[in-house]
Amino acid sequence: MTQIMEKDAKKSGENVINVLVVDDHPMVRQGIIDFLEIHGDLKVKGTAKNGEEAVAQVEQLQPDVVLMDLMMPGMDGIEAIRQIKSSRRETKIIVLTSFFQDDKVFPAIKAGADGYLLKDVLPNDLVSAIRQVYSGKSVLHPDIAQKLMHNFSGRNRSGAGEELTPRENEVLELIAAGLSNEEIANKLIISDKTVKTHVSNILHKLNLSHRIQAALYVLNRTTPKYGN
Secondary structure, three states: OOOOOOOOOOOOOOOOEEEEEEOOOHHHHHHHHHHHOOOOOEEEEEEEOOHHHHHHHHHHHOOOEEEEOOOOOOOOHHHHHHHHHHHOOOOEEEEEEOOOOHHHHHHHHHHOOOEEEEOOOOHHHHHHHHHHHHOOOOEEOHHHHHHHHHHHHOOOOOOOOOOOOHHHHHHHHHHHOOOOHHHHHHHHOOOHHHHHHHHHHHHHHOOOOOHHHHHHHHHHHOOOOOOO
16 A cells, blocks of 8 residues: 655645646546546646646646656656746655656755656545655655665765754754654744745755655654654
């Protein structure tokens, strides 16, 4: 049974999450649409069959979350992620693919994917992942998390983290505990804007490109102070 590596986000009746489904197989797209739309807080705004269409649809429809296949004709998912994140960083992207090779996983995360799931994910776990990513968290299939952790552990990061301030270390550990920026702000009694500044400084100081990597950094370094 596939599980998501984050605590489940609370279902909200107030916010509708607009989703773009990107996959080159019509039956896959339709199956995802049919399942997502039985949930009142999820609405499929549109679909795309390749990267070019995905980039154009994101610009036109401005979805909250994109479910992105990787292997598609024309522009692939990795390049589409890169272009979407460069023009509309607030759009969350979950890779949903059958591929878990290093040459797919690492470039997708580096390009800015907020989650990476395999197509064996259970339907309810996919819904949970969409809600979590929308709320500012990251989600990884356990096999992908293990792969990323192994890769991260093999890097030479001696001395990394010494420049972090005490507050930045607090924020870093809360990121590893799975908290969103809003939750971190509430816990530390600071503003969302201040949290975003801390996160940006942390990534810069640790030479990281993504909060997923920041979480893996903490897991590799020590057990976080704050649990789920």
